[in-house]
Amino acid sequence: MITSSFLTRSLLYAGLSIVLWILYFQLLDVSALLTHDILSSSKANKGWISWVHELYPRLAVEKLRFPESFFLTKAHQLLLRFTWTSQVLLTYFSFSVFLFPRFKKIYAGLFDTCIQNKYIPYITTLLYTSLLLVVYNAIIEFNGLLYFSAFYHPVGIGKLLLPCLPSLAILWVIYGTLLTSIATTIFLPKKWFSASVAALAFIYYQLILFGFGKYDHGFSTLTYALLVYPFFLWKSEKKSFDTTSPAWSLVLIQCLIALSYFYCGIEKLFTSGAAWFYSDNLEQHLLLHDTALGLSLAQHEVLCRWLSFGVVCMQCSFIVLPFYKKSRYVLLPAGFIFHTAAWLLLDAGGWFNPWWAMYLFFLFPLQPQETK
Amino acid sequence: MTFNIRQIVIFFFLLMSFIPFLLMTDLFPFMRFAMFAETVRAIPQKEFFTVEVLNARGGSQSLSERQIGLDDSHLNYLARRYYYNGQLDFFSTELKKSGLLKDNEKITVTQKIIVNGEWQKHVLLIK
Incomplete structure (x- = not known):
């Protein structure tokens, strides 16, 4: 039954939403003016424009490549994302606080889980073996990069943690620390400290590679897992639990993996809309990357469109994974096929992809935590 | 709280x-x-930069094949950055200083760019 107070609250929610979107359209002109200011100023400028350059390190080169309209589209996109986020937050609070309190049930207790201790050695071994597969030849990469120290330009936190390319001796220390911390995390009984060191050393490894210009997204979910997993080990080693350990940090890793896929999906929708799948986009990508399998697939126009549509659906659907466990039977195989296809058709990544390796966090059963 | x-x-x-x-x-x-x-067609200027080694007999090989720690995508980013900053000469000099090239080998930087839907190749530098 619809009460008058429910109606008032609904009208308030609708009114605030309308105000939000009016504000969005009003600010479009302002964003155009700001974009022009940013593009016509040099990086040396002090004040807020230098912060924009800090945040977008590629802007200095890209403004030489692209016309102003390109950046105007980006500015509008930025404004759209802020408005969309505000709308999502407004909807969340309206639904869970004063419209449909039962909405909370979907996510209440999500993190109140535990895991049987017998599974912990398997998770630890699989996670740190994945890390080993990624970094085992890091010293060869480091050795090569030393020849090109003139090209090293750290960005973001790299400016603080690694302002210049370290010497070979330091690079050996980072490499040795990585391997030692992986081994001690797998084999020694107390693991949380070595797991934290492994995460930090892996961050340094990536900062060195990224200092040469390209951020590699292939390591993202592995990095998230390595950063959060020490909290799980710390909690499980802190107290002598009988048979189970609190698994909120494992659920957090699941959420971060699911969100990573979700962001991949909505980035495509925000950036390109339906054109991402309702056009010749995949065919163009396949032609650009020029692999034998990709070129033969590019001949099948309708199949390419359906495959593109399937990719966006699959990536957006990952968000349900932490909530509905049974979805893993569909989504995890779909994800594995997607990464393998991206490797074979677009030459993206390799046979081993840390993204599917991190599915290990969905393989072990979690159970509701007993309340004392 | x-x-x-x-x-x-x-x-x-x-x-x-x-x-x-x-x-x-x-x-x-x-x-x-x-x-x-981004859809391929939405990008106003789609381009790739390749860095190759030319030997005395005219054969070429991607620099990344020499286990230098940089793959083709890294070299693409670096070449693009130095090209647009007008520092391609510095870029090739530093590559030659690395000692990875023999005396009779040259560095070549090529820009592959889409113009009116067609791929074009521009050799930007041979040094």
Whole structure:
């Protein structure tokens, strides 16, 4: 039954939403003016424009490549994302606080889980073996990069943690620390400290590679897992639990993996809309990357469109994974096929992809935590 | 209101994973996942830079095949940066200084660019 107070609250929610979107359209002109200011100023400028350059390190080169309209589209996109986020937050609070309190049930207790201790050695071994597969030849990469120290330009936190390319001796220390911390995390009984060191050393490894210009997204979910997993080990080693350990940090890793896929999906929708799948986009990508399998697939126009549509659906659907466990039977195989296809058709990544390796966090059963 | 470590860690990681999407930029170790998000035709200037080694007999090989720690995508980013900053000469000089090339070998930087839907190749530098 619809009460008058429910109606008032609904009208308030609708009114605030309308105000939000009016504000969005009003600010479009302002964003155009700001974009022009940013593009016509040099990086040396002090004040807020230098912060924009800090945040977008590629802007200095890209403004030489692209016309102003390109950046105007980006500015509008930025404004759209802020408005969309505000709308999502407004909807969340309206639904869970004063419209449909039962909405909370979907996510209440999500993190109140535990895991049987017998599974912990398997998770630890699989996670740190994945890390080993990624970094085992890091010293060869480091050795090569030393020849090109003139090209090293750290960005973001790299400016603080690694302002210049370290010497070979330091690079050996980072490499040795990585391997030692992986081994001690797998084999020694107390693991949380070595797991934290492994995460930090892996961050340094990536900062060195990224200092040469390209951020590699292939390591993202592995990095998230390595950063959060020490909290799980710390909690499980802190107290002598009988048979189970609190698994909120494992659920957090699941959420971060699911969100990573979700962001991949909505980035495509925000950036390109339906054109991402309702056009010749995949065919163009396949032609650009020029692999034998990709070129033969590019001949099948309708199949390419359906495959593109399937990719966006699959990536957006990952968000349900932490909530509905049974979805893993569909989504995890779909994800594995997607990464393998991206490797074979677009030459993206390799046979081993840390993204599917991190599915290990969905393989072990979690159970509701007993309340004392 | 009291906060424990669990709440802080969960809030921090969920928030930080969202900010790159909101600001449309990577904030390492938190990334924006925009790989392949733009349609090929929407990019005003689609281009690739390749860095190759030319031997005395005219044969060529991608520099990345020499186990230098940089793959083709890294070399693409680096060549693009130095090209647009007008420093391609410095770029090739530094590559030659690395000692990875024999005396009779040359560095060549090529730009592959789409013009009116057709791929064109421009050799920018041979040194």
